[in-house]
Each structure stands twice: as structure tokens, then as C-alpha cells.
Amino acid sequence: MEKFETIAVRTQMERSQHLEHSTPVYLTSSYVFEDAEDMRASFSEEKERNIYSRFTNPNTSEFVDKIAKMEGAETGYAFATGMAAVFSTLAALLNSGDHVVSARSVFGSTHGLFTKYFPKWNISHSYFNVNEVDKIESLVKPETKILFAETPTNPGVDILDLERLGEIAKKHSLILIIDNCFATPYLQNPIKFGADLVIHSATKLIDGQGRVLGGVTVGNPDLIREIYLFSRNTGPALSPFNAWVLSKSLETLAVRLDKHCENALKVAEFLEKEPNAENVKYPFLKSHPQYEIAKKQMKLGGNIISFEIKGGIEAGRIFIDSVKLCSRSANLGDTRSIVTHPASTTHSKLSEEDQLEAGITPGLVRVSVGLEHVDDIIADLKQALNSL
Ligand SMILES: Cc1ncc(COP(=O)(O)O)c(C=O)c1O
Numbered sequence: 471m472e473k474f475e476t477i478a479v480r481t482q483m484e485r486s487q488h489l490e491h492s493t494p495v496y497l498t499s500s501y502v503f504e505d506a507e508d509m510r511a512s513f514s515e516e517k518e519r520n521i522y523s524r525f526t527n528p529n530t531s532e533f534v535d536k537i538a539k540m541e542g543a544e545t546g547y548a549f550a551t552g553m554a555a556v557f558s559t560l561a562a563l564l565n566s567g568d569h570v571v572s573a574r575s576v577f578g579s580t581h582g583l584f585t586k587y588f589p590k591w592n593i594s595h596s597y598f599n600v601n602e603v604d605k606i607e608s609l610v611k612p613e614t615k616i617l618f619a620e621t622p623t624n625p626g627v628d629i630l631d632l633e634r635l636g637e638i639a640k641k642h643s644l645i646l647i648i649d650n651c652f653a654t655p656y657l658q659n660p661i662k663f664g665a666d667l668v669i670h671s672a673t674k675l676i677d678g679q680g681r682v683l684g685g686v687t688v689g690n691p692d693l694i695r696e697i698y699l700f701s702r703n704t705g706p707a708l709s710p711f712n713a714w715v716l717s718k719s720l721e722t723l724a725v726r727l728d729k730h731c732e733n734a735l736k737v738a739e740f741l742e743k744e745p746n747a748e749n750v751k752y753p754f755l756k757s758h759p760q761y762e763i764a765k766k767q768m769k770l771g772g773n774i775i776s777f778e779i780k781g782g783i784e785a786g787r788i789f790i791d792s793v794k795l796c797s798r799s800a801n802l803g804d805t806r807s808i809v810t811h812p813a814s815t816t817h818s819k820l821s822e823e824d825q826l827e828a829g830i831t832p833g834l835v836r837v838s839v840g841l842e843h844v845d846d847i848i849a850d851l852k853q854a855l856n857s858l
Contacts, residue, residue: 472539474655474656475724477539478536478720478721478723479721481532481539482532483529483531493532493714493717495529495714496528496529496710497710497711498527498710499522500521500522500523501519501521523707524702524705525702527710528710529710529713529714529717530548530707530708530710533672533686533708533713533714533720534686534688537676537688540655540656540659541655541660542661542662543661543688543689543690544689544690544691545688545691545694546686546688546689546694547686547687547697547698548684548686548707548713549686549687549706549707550683550684550685550707550708551671551673551685551706552577552651552670552672552673552674552683552684553671553685554685554706555670555686556577556580556649556669556685557706558697558700558701558704558706559647559667559687559697560618560647561700562697563616563645563693564588564591564615564616565593565615566591566593568593568594568613568614569593569596569611569614569615570584570594570595570596570616570617570618571595571597571606571609571610571614571616571617571618572584572595572596572598572616572617572618572619573597573598573600573620573630574597574598574599574827575599575600575620575624575628575828576618576619576623576624577624577649577816578818578820580618581817581819581824581828584597596609597827600623600626600628600629600630600829601628603630603631603638606638607638607642614642615644615645616645616646616647617635617638617646617647618648619635619647620649620651620652621650621652621653621767622653622772622774624652624816624836625774625776625812625834625836626751626828626830627652627751627752627753627758627774627775627776627836628751628759628760629760629763629764629767629768631760631763631766631767632648632664632767635648635664636663636665639666645666645667646664646665646667647665647666648660648665648667649669649670650670651669651675652674654670654675654676655670655723656723656724656727657727657731657768657769657770657772658767658768658769663767665689666689666690667687667688667689667693668688669685669686669687670685670686671684672685672686673685673801673803674803675723675727675773676719676720677715677719678719678722678726678803678805679719679804680804682712682715682716683712684713685708686708726841727770727773730840731754731770731771733773733840733841733847734771734773734774734775734839735752735771736844736848737775737844737847737851738754738771740848740852741777741851742755744851746780746781746855747777747778747779747855748777748779748780749777750775750776750777751776752772752774752775753771753772754768754771755771773802773803773840774802774837774838774839775836775839776834776837777834777835777837778833778834779855779858780833780858781833781858782832783813783832785833786834786835788857788858789809789854789855789857789858790811790835792854792858793850793851793854794853794854795842795847795849795850796837796847796851797809800815800816801838802838803838804838805841806840807839807842807847807850808838808840809835809837809838810835811834811835812830812834812836813825813830813831813832813834
């Protein structure tokens with residue numbers, strides 16, 4: 471099999487009659503047919519071809535092919551955003567009366583799906599804490615269909631043991647869905663450990679430059695077929711232009727990630743020694759509670775660090791106000807380093823109790839380490855911590 475970097479650069483749609491070197495953008499909403507019979511055969515799927523860009527488009531297909539190969543999957547479907555991928559994947563597979571077992575530490579909007587929207591369709595959930603994987607089996611009911619988790623988690627950067635989740639899902643015939651957003655396919659391939667489906671918010675490290683939104687789900691072809699049919703009718707498709715941007719971004723994912731991770735480890739080691747930073751969590755720091763699991767399933771530690779500012783919410787506010795180089799933004803996985811205060815932003819819709827249960831303390835800060843020179847990133851964080 472080709473190596474990751476070769477897949478990233480060389481997975482490309484068939485060239486047009488112009489023999490372009492780099493993939494062009496196919497900004498077309500529909501496609502034409504030779505005759506009525508061609509049209510009939512295409513709609514009845516006797517022929518595999520593009521019909522309408524809500525279904526497929528050459529740019530989205532190239533992007534999906536690349537991610538699928540990178541994740542060791544056969545096929546997938548691309549979405550306008552990461553949340554469109556999470557929602558459509560779950561909604562396509564769940565029926566009224568079904569139950570989901572999920573890690574409690576999931577992205578705020580995913581938590582919103584489980585707690586606010588799915589109950590409207592009589593779909594229930596049970597949460598397990600990230601350090602209580604052994605409790606999962608006791609939460610499984612006859613109507614449980616899906617086991618869902620993120621690893622590393624947002625924003626706590628906790629690690630779940632994918633091998634263990636794979637075993638549990640297999641034993642209870644559950645569909646294991648992993649949101650692999652923080653790791654990207656370069657650092658971690660959940661399918662190897664038994665995941666049936668892998669979801670990405672491509673908005674983050676896959677784009678990597680803070681330009682476009684996108685999402686993708688890859689994995690088991692029978693499940694993807696259901697997700698495709700649901701999406702073909704409900705319309706969350708990724709735009710061809712964004713697919714083109716994201717496929718281009720994947721060409722440099724490996725080199726970008728190597729540098730992101732090298733910078734992040736240095737920043738994490740610096741933060742560990744800072745008196746105003748507590749509970750520094752980075753998967754490849756030896757002090758991380760799940761360091762051994764991270765080493766087993768991840769190639770490198772990623773670019774996200776979480777820590778607590780000594781002094782709680784007020785000190786957190788001063789810190790965020792004091793950074794000069796780092797951006798104050800809710801995004802992550804950008805070339806530009808970003809500091810975020812999850813309790814008041816990305817996870818603010820969670821009650822205080824739910825925040826604490828998900829490990830989001832009032833002083834928790836999330837740093838998305840970018841590609842500026844690491845000395846400059848550290849100098850900025852240092853002066854901000856010194857201003858407390
Ligand atoms: C782990 C995770 N999943 C899903 C999403 C949603 O992605 P998007 O913002 O592209 O909808 C995010 C966004 O931050 C995320 O961090």
C-alpha cells in the first residue's frame with residue numbers, strides 16, 4: 471500500500487481533456503446525459519456517475535477518496551461542516567426508540583444533539599466519563615445501537631482507549647463511531663481498532679489554515695450507503711469549492727502536523743514548569759493520565775493542550791486578555807496559535823454541572839498550537855501568564 475504522504479499528494483480525480491497537472495474546481499450543480507436511456511440508467515444507479523452535486527461532485531469525491539484511503543476505509547461522504555457530518559451520520563442510522571452510549575466529553579454541539587434534539591425523536595443516550603470505560607457495558611440496553619466517542623476529547627484532551635471501545639462494540643454488536651477531529655487521519659486511524667465509522671470536522675487541522683468549513687464520514691460501506699441516501703435527500707453536501715480547498719490542504723497535512731506536534735510538545739513542556747499553569751494536559755506528556763494509551767494509538771500528540779489557570783475564572787479572563795501573538799478565537803487547528811476559554815465560549819451551552827462533569831473547569835484554557843516559531847508562541851504565553 472502507498473504511504474500516507476503519497477496518498478495525500480497523488481490521490482487525484484481523472485484528468486480532463488486539458489491534462490491539467492493540479493485538480494481543477496468543478497463548480498457545477500448538475501451534469502448532462504447522452505440521452506433518455508443514459509439518464510434512466512444513471513438515476514437507477516446502473517451506472518456510477520455524477521448526476522447532481524448534492525449527491526456527488528468530482529471535487530467532493532476526490533476529497534472523500536483521499537480521507538477514506540488515509541483512514542483505511544472503503545468509502546465515505548463529505549459534508550458542509552463537521553456538525554453536518556455528526557448529525558447526518560447519527561440521524562441516518564438511528565430510529566425512534568434507539569439508544570446511544572457516548573463519552574460525556576464530546577463537542578458542545580454534539581452534546582446538544584444528544585440532549586436537546588434527539589429526544590424530540592425519542593432517541594435517548596447514556597453518558598460515561600472518560601475515566602470510566604469499564605462502566606460502558608453496564609449502560610448498554612437492548613435498544614442501544616451506537617457507541618460514540620471523541621479522542622482526544624475537546625476541550626479536555628483526554629484519551630479513550632480505542633482498542634477497548636472496539637472490543638466492547640463488537641461484543642454488544644454496536645456501531646462504533648469515532649470523531650477523530652483532534653487527531654486527523656495522520657495521527658490516528660480508529661478503524662484499525664474496530665471503529666465502524668470515523669468522522670472529521672475538516673474545518674480544523676484538515677484545512678489547517680482557518681479558511682473553509684467541511685466535514686466527512688468514512689467507514690463501513692453498508693453504513694455509508696445509508697448515510698449517503700439520507701444526505702442525498704436532506705442536503706448537507708460539501709461545496710465543490712470547499713472540497714477542492716480541503717483536498718489541496720491534505721497534500722500538506724503530514725508536514726504541517728509534524729511541525730504542529732513538535733511545537734505543541736515544546737509548549738506543553740514549557741507550561742508544565744510555569745507556576746501559574748496547573749493540570750497541563752497534552753497526550754504525549756508523560757504526566758498525561760492516559761499517556762500509555764495515547765502512545766499506543768497515536769503517532770504524535772496533536773496540537774491541542776489544555777491547562778488550568780491558577781486563580782479560576784477571573785485569572786482565566788486576564789490571561790485571555792493578555793495574549794498578544796496568539797488569537798482569541800473559538801477555532802482550532804489553524805496555522806495561527808489560538809487560545810480559547812471553553813467555559814464561556816464553545817461549551818457555554820452546557821450547564822455548570824455538565825461542564826464540570828465533562829472536565830471543563832472555570833479556569834480551563836485550550837491552546838491550539840500553530841505554526842509560528844515556537845519561541846514566539848512560548849514568549850507570548852509566558853508574558854500573559856506573568857501578567858496574572
Ligand atoms: C471534536 C469536534 N467535532 C465536531 C466539531 C464540529 O465541526 P464544525 O465546526 O466543522 O461543524 C468540532 C468543532 O470544533 C469539534 O471540535
